Amino acid sequence: MTTDWDVAVVGAGTAGLTAATVAARSGLRVVAYDRMAPGGQLVNLTVLHDFPQPGLVSGASELMAELVAQAAAAGVTMNFAEVTRVHAGAPPRLSTTDGEVTAGAVLVATGLSAGRLGLRGEEELVGRGVSTCAGCDGPLFRDRSVAVVGDDEWTADEALELAGLASTVTVLVPGEPRWSAARAERLAAADRVEVLTSASVVALRGSGVLSGVIVRTAGGERELAVSGLFSYVGRRGPAGLVDGVPADAAGRLHAGSGAPAAVGPVFVAGDARAGAEQSLAAATADGTRAGEAAVAALRPADGGLNLRIIDPTHGVLPEDEGAAAGAPAGTTDWTQVALFSNSKPNATELLQGMGAKLRAHWDLPELGFASKESASVPADGDTIDWLAQRYRMVLVAAGD
Amino acid sequence: MELEKRGVVAPLVVTSTFLPLVQAQAKARRVDPRVIVVPHPIGGLNEAELAEKIAFAAAALLALADEARGTS
């Protein structure tokens, strides 16, 4: 059976990247799709509690960088197309925004969508007070009041993160909290955090920007004045992504009991799986299991004779390479400045805006401009050559 | 990152969301890029919002640019 890939991973978060790495290290050809950046839920966090083990704290971006680097080193190919549908079959097919591909096995590790309360005016206030990412937007609410809605480990982590910035953090738990005793203790110890149980948000206040929320508790309804609302309820799994795989009420896919296989060689891992614990440790363990399951599924029925070889492409990066930056290229001087856009929406506008300020600041004649053909392809060598030869400084839109 | 290796001062404009990815790439390539971090997102903003992001990012750029020019 010849397929485009041995394994296609949908979603490059903790579970997806872990599974991809496990499969690639077994010699499989692995692609990991993520319509955003790799990292999944880690993107939203800055500090991780009780990871890698209880009592320890580690940085989310460091962990994510590690996961990405490990995947890359194992030979995983990253792809930023969106997978719109997985068709079970032999072999499974994936519809993506870049076309259709086949894979020997598919691992679905999309995680959950951003939390939404389903209230009137909510969509309009996204980015104007309504957020789902404390790590990204937290600093905008320094010394202001915020509310956090949810009942799980992620909710507690986000609330703790916001407690370092906001003046008050009110955690609204729809029923009773599901977070661990360790989280509960930490929340109790944070003097800016108040936890209200059996509390639901019934309306949003504010025109243009959020100014408050109406909270209903056993004691009735009242308005809570907040400028930020971080919601971790109503997060949905990828229901309908895979043909013929049922989902639970939250849209998370049923993978069958015990084994992560959903249907044929299609596996579900991480928060997208019905019954998942939704913690980092669980996502890692789930990803490892799913990766191993994919490897096992692709092994031939006769017991799997593998050809063991020495990788002819293997090499190691020298220890101290790359420190030699800074020598001016050719004969360029500081009046030669260019912009290099990645062609993503608004990237060029942002660069031009920044460039205009630099022009005024340095009194420059004009700026050069180049752009990538498409955001999903690496810059071509000729463009890099041209820029390197002509310009002393190039402002690059690298990621948004 | 390739440009910096070639001796061009090449600040990378990245949003907070993409910063870890850029850091991971830099780590793999063993470079220490100059980075200007802008709050996510950039796409889908209206003019006023974009202007705010530009002002924010440009302040970082001017400081970085002056420093780069001053030291070479």
Added chain:
Amino acid sequence: MTELGVLDLPGVTEESWQEEAFRRGWGDGLPTVAPTPARVEAALAALAGFDLELAPVPPSGLVPTRESFAANAVMAGCRPADLPVVLVAIRALLAPEYNLHGVLATTHPCAPLVVVNGPARLDLGINCGANCFGQGTRANAVIGRAVQLVTTHIGGARPGSMDRSTQGGPAKYSFCFGENEEESPFEPYSVRRGFGSGQSVVTVAATEGPHNINDHGSTTGEDLLLTIAGTMAQPGSNNVYVKGPHFLVLGPEHAATLHRDGWTVPDLQQALWERARIPVEKVSRANQRQFEDWGVQPDGDAFPVSTGPEQLHVLVAGGAGKHSAWIPSFGATAAVSRPVPVPT
């Protein structure tokens, strides 16, 4: 998890290895030998006592491990005994003056030429005689191929991506031969380069494939030189403006005629430096302007094909017949010679 650099290819057997290798984009289009740990270990055994430290291979900048280096030699079809020559060739290729990064990234069709002198030729059966540039001899085929596979696989210089050659050339599959020291009237090339006469020496340079010089009619050295100089005076070779080293590989019969008429190697270098000239009218005005932009001026009314007589490397190779060859170069490269160490 397997150890780094070792791959377990699921469901792949020796029978399906070729398809798997092609699917992964490995090799040069011809079938390869699966680099199993046993084969790689056997290959490495031939390098016992050798210093296996290698510099980073551009463009990836990755340093080959001893295993991945040997894996490429195995894939190319090398016998363990071929490994020392491949190792020395790679080390010479990684000398800064060879300019491997430029060689791999250029649009020029250059290939890594590997010339072997000394006893290694006979030990390994490297063809120095009839059809020495051509097919049919294992040592020539696999040594040149192994060198190319290392830069393709570890350096990542895959055709169309980092290997940007416009047309490439057949020499890029493999370009390795030995000097026919036994039939040469001159001192071996390696001895003229300063190495000992009993020493095995590998020389590399980034060159085109060989360009034939046919002369059946000339009976004197002087007449032969007219044909040779005329063949070298090519307005379309990189030697016109990038200059750099180039090679004249004399067939033994041409070499004998030149030697009989009293020509020494330095005489040949000097005479060909003076006579291999491209009249300016053979170069379009626009191209002349292009050369000028690059700082290249004609010497009087003609362009020389290098920067001086010493840039012409004269060798003897081949069998019976009235043919010689000129090997123009990429230009921005050097002929790098390294001795094959005797293991300690």
